[in-house]
Amino acid sequence: MAPSPRLLTFLTFTLTLTLLTQAQQTQTPLPHPFTPQTCPTPFDDDSPASQAAHLPWTSPPYCLTPRSIGSAQKFCLYTAAAYNLGAGLSVLTTPDAAASLAAAVADTLPAWHARDHLASGGRLSKEQEGRVKYKVVRMEGKGMGVVATRRIDKFETIMVSLPAVVVDNEFLPAEEDEAPAEGGKFWRRVQGVGDWERVERLARSREGVNVVEDVVRTNAFGVRVEGREGKGLYPEIARLNHACDPNAFPRFTRSDLAMRAVATRDILPGEEITISYIPLGMPTPHRLRSLSNWGFNCTCALCTSPPAARDASDTRRHRLVEVYYAMQEPGVSYEELVELTREFVQTVEVERLDTKIGEYYQAFMRIYYNAGDAESALKYARLGLKYSEAFADPEGGFCSGLRADLKFLEAQMVGGK
Structure with missing residues (x-):
């Protein structure tokens, strides 16, 4: 059995997330006779x-x-x-x-x-x-x-x-x-x-x-x-x-x-x-509702852990949402921002949500840039791109956008010296 579409954002648990390592081949197949056009013409049952x-x-x-x-x-x-x-x-x-x-x-x-x-x-x-x-x-x-x-x-x-x-x-x-x-x-x-x-x-x-x-x-x-x-x-x-x-x-x-x-x-x-057949990062009740579509009871290590361990995990996952909001509050001080960032990253590591960290780092890049810390913004842009290229389409919109942000920040740093 395999999953349905995984479109998950951090706040709603519904944004697409969707390091390539391929073995070197010693042979290549014969070329395909089709030569793609720059702009292929749509073809249907009414076409010649x-x-x-x-x-x-x-x-x-x-x-x-x-x-x-x-x-x-x-x-x-x-x-x-x-x-x-x-x-x-x-x-x-x-x-x-x-x-x-x-x-x-x-x-x-x-x-x-x-x-x-x-x-x-x-x-x-x-x-x-x-x-x-x-x-x-x-x-x-x-x-x-x-x-x-x-x-x-x-x-x-x-x-x-x-x-x-x-x-x-x-x-x-x-x-x-x-x-x-x-x-x-x-x-x-x-x-x-x-x-x-x-x-x-x-x-x-x-x-x-x-x-x-x-x-x-x-x-x-x-x-x-x-x-x-x-x-x-x-x-x-x-x-x-x-x-x-x-x-x-x-x-x-x-x-x-x-x-x-x-x-x-x-x-x-x-x-x-x-x-995971469902968006990552969900607390237990959300996971149970989502998995009901497949008609089975999950027996993974997280779902079968002792109740106290599951409750602790759910608390951490709820806390991630709170921290994310707190980091963007207009009145948050820079010192508070740094501490909230540290808590957020540590919680993500404990919950093993690495596949989402690229998205989080992209948000940190924006937050720190708006806070006037271009150096930290650049650091998070680089980390975000590293993880996004590992777990998302390297040529997709998210990675392409991060590359553009990174290029902008690098130019800003050079121009500021």
């Missing part, structure tokens, strides 16, 4: 067939407008049978969004570099298991799971997965009762594309729902394509089980559409590799 000659899609798009959910937007199903070394990809989105994905879908290099991680028929071969630092095993009471076979260092990329299905959120909203009645026409065309066995083996959680829709809803990750929110089904990373205090974090990169599991702390051989 000749336009498809320069696109990576291997079947004509099937399009409709889902009036049953009040949409005026045309959605099309695009299929790329050659994607991911023949494992295949189905994309259910708008023509504009599909056009923006054309170059990434046509690029054969991501699958080539990640080939040791990509399961055939839902299983890694013995040779693959010998080259990676994990294996997929049956976990008591959890179904399948993933355990480390060797030491994995913090910030290390553990696993790489490429999507089998990508669905626009407007077509497939979060609430099941909002699903378009026309959906069945799409799902029947998705089922069986490429290496369908790697999808078919994933967990399901609903009765009376099309198997593809069920698998997507149960296992999808949040992705953002051409400014549109969507769900991406990544079968390999979907094998990672949930923990409220996980040792890994899923990171989406738009440039290659890959999802990578990145270690948030050192992981020892034999230790289960876990991610």
